[in-house]
Structures are given as structure tokens and as C-alpha cells.
Amino acid sequence: MALQVFTATTGAAWESELVGALDRADHGVVVVRRFVDLADLLAAAGTGTGQAVLLSAELRRLDGDAVARLVAAGVAVVGLVEPGDDAAADRLRLLGVGRVLPADTDAAGIAAALRAAVAGPAATAGGHDVADPRAALPALGVPDDPAARPASRGRVVAVWGPTGAPGRTTVAVGLADEAARLGVATLLLDADVYGGVVAQVLGLLDESPGIAAAARQATAGTLDVPRLARLAWAVSPQLRVLTGLARADRWPELRPAAVGTVLEQARGLTALTVVDCAFCVEEDEELSFDTAAPRRNGVTTTVLEQADTVLCVSGADPVALQRTIRALGQLRDVLPGVEPVVVVNQLRRGPVPGDPEQEIGAALTRFTGARVAGFLPADRRGTDTALAAGRTLAEVADRSPLRLALRSLAAELAGVPAPGRPRRRR
Ligand SMILES: Nc1ncnc2c1ncn2[C@@H]1O[C@H](COP(=O)(O)OP(=O)(O)O)[C@@H](O)[C@H]1O
Ligand SMILES: [Mg+2]
Known part of the structure; x- marks a missing residue:
């Protein structure tokens, strides 16, 4: 036909x-x-x-x-x-x-x-035909400006998880900061459509243009790597931050396709992009017949779809584990192609009988089939000190057990050798 x-x-x-x-x-x-x-x-x-x-x-x-x-x-x-x-x-x-x-x-x-x-592969929200981006362009001689299109594209790690504040932001900020300290050029991107707090956690000014401005430029077709670089705060030589929506009610400004384009450009800017995601992936069902209506969770599903690695941050008590199991089931329904790995956060003795690592790891594997990539200890003292100062764990609590675990995980994700423990100070 x-x-x-x-x-x-x-x-x-x-x-x-x-x-x-x-x-x-x-x-x-x-x-x-x-x-x-x-x-x-x-x-x-x-x-x-x-x-x-x-x-x-x-x-x-x-x-x-x-x-x-x-x-x-x-x-x-x-x-x-x-x-x-x-x-x-x-x-x-x-x-x-x-x-x-x-x-x-x-x-x-x-x-x-x-x-x-x-x-061909349906153009994803980012819109780029990843399978064959330039094969259709023999006559044009697409310019290959190395500044705009670096030879190796950066990786995207999405930090996601169920409702109930399991620690997505803590993990995303910690991983980005540790990767940068290990010498990996990193972009931390706050894509939480229910209200971004990365700027606050890092003590940055609210007025930074952030992801909303990048998305606007993406929609206008003007976002490229240098412009993205200008919109992202350089917190340290290796760490840039694209702050989130200062007000949660401005989420309609963030169109999923635009965020997809931001991720595409981010891959050209840094070796690693860590995205702090919202929890929800439920389809906005009453809207799904209307392709023109903005979808709040579309940003989250776009990020999870495009990410190379999806980390599902779970709490470590029975209620949190139940939420993780439910969220992973929902994710499988909405995005069957995405295979998240679980990071169990706030691990401590008490809420789970026996050896918590063993028990939690076995339960998650049994009920979700997902791989457990690591355990992060509960460290209220460390996180409180960091929050109070608006600094990262490495800055204010460099020997905190949570910080050391985040550093190992960051090394694994970024594909660099894991560092040894820092020397004890005299
Ligand atoms: N491993 C941990 N040990 C102690 N407190 C933690 C840990 N991880 C996160 N928290 C604390 O839990 C609260 C929620 O964490 P946050 O990262 O904001 O969760 P989410 O982004 O999932 O909503 C914060 O007060 C944070 O400092
Ligand atoms: Mg958060």
C-alpha cells in the first residue's frame, strides 16, 4: 500500500x-x-x-x-x-x-x-535518529565541528526511585561530585518536575537559568553545546550543574522532547551526565488522547528512556522496599525496555531482621529481578552536616561512610579505578 x-x-x-x-x-x-x-x-x-x-x-x-x-x-x-x-x-x-x-x-x-x-526507529523524544543520524545526508557534507560534536559521546546516568524520599537527590549530587573529583567531567542535571532542590542543596543561587532555559532553547532549535555550557554553573573545574525548576508549578515549561534534546547536547558537553529525576512514571492517562497536552511525567520517562544507566534508589526499610517493588513494576509497564539497577540507600541495622544487605538483596532480586548495584549506609550526621552547609559530603565530611560508598559507586559508573580510602588524619 x-x-x-x-x-x-x-x-x-x-x-x-x-x-x-x-x-x-x-x-x-x-x-x-x-x-x-x-x-x-x-x-x-x-x-x-x-x-x-x-x-x-x-x-x-x-x-x-x-x-x-x-x-x-x-x-x-x-x-x-x-x-x-x-x-x-x-x-x-x-x-x-x-x-x-x-x-x-x-x-x-x-x-x-x-x-x-x-x-525506522521511531524518533524518540530527543528526536534524533540514533541509528542513522547522517546517512541520509550524502550531498550536504555535514560540518563536523569537534567543539560541537566530540568524538566520544558522554554517558547519561538517571537517578530515579519510588516516592517517599529514598535519597535520589542525595545520591545524584554525591555521584556527580565524586565522579568530578575522580577527574571525570560531569554535568549534574536537576530534572525533578515535582520541584528541583539541587540548587538549594548545593547552596547555589535560585536565579540561575538552569534546565528551563536550556529546554526553551532546545524548543527554539538554538541549543548547542556551547550554549548549554553557558547555562550550566561551573561549580568546580570538572563539575557543572544545570539547576532545576525553582517552582514546581512551572513544570509545563519543561517539555519532554526539549529535555531529550538537552540530554543529547549534554552528551557532547561532559563525559558523564547525572540526572536527578522525579519519582513518578505513571502515564497521565486522562491526557494521553491529546498529544498536544503537556505531560508532567513525560520528562521523567524521556530521561529514563534515553539514559545509559537507570539507578533506582531504594530505602532500606520494609515500607521503602515495598515502594521500590511497586515502582519497578510500574516502570516495567510504562517502559518495558528499561532495565534499572537498584541502589539501596540508608542501609542500617534495625528495620530488617538479620544481615540487612543479604536480606534486602535477596528480597529485591526475588520480587523484581533487578540487579542490586550497591548499598549506601545511613549517615544522618554526614547528610545533615552537608545540608546545613549547602556543600557536598566530600567537602564537609570526607571520611563519612556514605561519602566513601558514593565514591566507589561513582568510580564504577564512570568506569575509572576506585580510589583507596583516604588516609586517617593525625
Ligand atoms: N544515606 C543516607 N543517610 C542519611 N540520610 C540520608 C541518606 N540519604 C538521604 N538522606 C536524607 O534523606 C532526606 C531525603 O533525601 P533526598 O535525597 O532529598 O531524597 P529524594 O530526592 O529521594 O526525595 C534528606 O534529608 C537526606 O539528607
Ligand atoms: Mg529529590
Whole structure:
């Protein structure tokens, strides 16, 4: 059956010729509607009459949000740019268009790209076609600016967990700080849509632009590595922080697709990105029919989907363990492809009979099948001292048992040798 395609290329000189060629020849593509206006295109996307859209970089008001809405509505997006207009191609890719072609590509080539876009890995919230980002661009000669696209992409570790304050922020801040101290360039990103506290925990000013500003730039298609670097506080030479939403009620500003793009750029900025996530992954069900409505938990699911490692931080008492088991079940329903590893935090003798490590590890494996990556001891003195000072554990309690455990875990996650214990001070 022929692929039903929308076009939104009006204004470009080559438009009518191209649409004619697509329609005439037997490429297995039929142009069902042509659009001049983005709003009309978005309205039609929800009707299921088009499986893909061919749009030009000149389409007015096109932004990352619109691309995400098209993809969410099941309309694959292929971009066309004037031959040689690398800036326009880059802009489309920043907006989340995975396949971009020069407009002088012949009709057969464009039809093939449309079919590949429909068949290929659905563009994720970040929008980039990770499997084949540039194969569709032979004629463009994409510039490979090493500052913008480093050879090795950084890793993303999402720190997530159930409700009940198991210690996600403590673990995220601790891991980022320790990785940086081990010499690994690290970005700590506060993506908690229920109210970010990383800035406060680290004693940073509230007014820092943070993730909301980065997401705005991502939606506008202007976020790149240098701009992300400017938005992130350099807390130390190796540690940058992108602060969170100062007010929880501003969560609609954080669109999932935009946060996906922020993560993409973060991979170009630092070797390691640690993301402090909100707990919830439940679908906002009453909204799911409306692809245009903002979804609060969409940011969390986007981060978990894109992360290389998902850490599920669990408490170490029976109530907390029950919450972890439930949250992991929910995560499996919503994101079956994600395999989290559990970090048991606040480990102590008392709430669980017997050897807590053994008992908790066995229970989690039995009920969730998830791997337990490590145990972090309860250390109220250490965490209180750090919170009171607005500093990290390493700064105020360098021999705290929690700090030492975080450092080992950070070394493991960052793939660097674990350091020995610090010498006892005289
Ligand atoms: N290992 C630990 N030992 C003692 N207190 C901890 C530990 N981990 C976290 N806490 C404390 O528990 C509280 C909640 O931690 P937080 O990291 O903010 O949780 P979440 O981000 O999951 O809501 C904070 O007061 C924090 O200092
Ligand atoms: Mg938190």
C-alpha cells in the first residue's frame, strides 16, 4: 500500500516540481495533503490520514515542540533544505528531525527516506535518529565541528526511585561530585518536575537559568553545546550543574522532547551526565488522547528512556522496599525496555531482621529481578552536616561512610579505578 504523505514545503522554489515528481512516478508514495500552515498540519496529524510529512526548514513557526507533536501523533518527519544550506539542516536536526535531505534529492531518494522514517526507529523524544543520524545526508557534507560534536559521546546516568524520599537527590549530587573529583567531567542535571532542590542543596543561587532555559532553547532549535555550557554553573573545574525548576508549578515549561534534546547536547558537553529525576512514571492517562497536552511525567520517562544507566534508589526499610517493588513494576509497564539497577540507600541495622544487605538483596532480586548495584549506609550526621552547609559530603565530611560508598559507586559508573580510602588524619 502506498505511503500517505503530507507536505509542508510551500514557499520553496522547488516545491511544486518535487510534489509532482513524487506523485507521478511509482515510488509507493502518495501526497494526500499539502499544507501552508503549521497549525493546520498539526491539526491534521491527529487524524491518522498521513504517516509521514515532508517539510521544509522554512516552514514558519516550526519548533521542537511541533516536531515532537508530529512524532507523537505517529507522523514521521523528513526535512528538506536548500542544497548546501548546512545551517538549516543543523537547525532541523536540533528541532528533532532525524532525517534531513537536500531539496535536489530525486523523488526516488525522497520516497526512500520517507519510507525509512516511517519504518525506522521511531524518533524518540530527543528526536534524533540514533541509528542513522547522517546517512541520509550524502550531498550536504555535514560540518563536523569537534567543539560541537566530540568524538566520544558522554554517558547519561538517571537517578530515579519510588516516592517517599529514598535519597535520589542525595545520591545524584554525591555521584556527580565524586565522579568530578575522580577527574571525570560531569554535568549534574536537576530534572525533578515535582520541584528541583539541587540548587538549594548545593547552596547555589535560585536565579540561575538552569534546565528551563536550556529546554526553551532546545524548543527554539538554538541549543548547542556551547550554549548549554553557558547555562550550566561551573561549580568546580570538572563539575557543572544545570539547576532545576525553582517552582514546581512551572513544570509545563519543561517539555519532554526539549529535555531529550538537552540530554543529547549534554552528551557532547561532559563525559558523564547525572540526572536527578522525579519519582513518578505513571502515564497521565486522562491526557494521553491529546498529544498536544503537556505531560508532567513525560520528562521523567524521556530521561529514563534515553539514559545509559537507570539507578533506582531504594530505602532500606520494609515500607521503602515495598515502594521500590511497586515502582519497578510500574516502570516495567510504562517502559518495558528499561532495565534499572537498584541502589539501596540508608542501609542500617534495625528495620530488617538479620544481615540487612543479604536480606534486602535477596528480597529485591526475588520480587523484581533487578540487579542490586550497591548499598549506601545511613549517615544522618554526614547528610545533615552537608545540608546545613549547602556543600557536598566530600567537602564537609570526607571520611563519612556514605561519602566513601558514593565514591566507589561513582568510580564504577564512570568506569575509572576506585580510589583507596583516604588516609586517617593525625
Ligand atoms: N544515606 C543516607 N543517610 C542519611 N540520610 C540520608 C541518606 N540519604 C538521604 N538522606 C536524607 O534523606 C532526606 C531525603 O533525601 P533526598 O535525597 O532529598 O531524597 P529524594 O530526592 O529521594 O526525595 C534528606 O534529608 C537526606 O539528607
Ligand atoms: Mg529529590
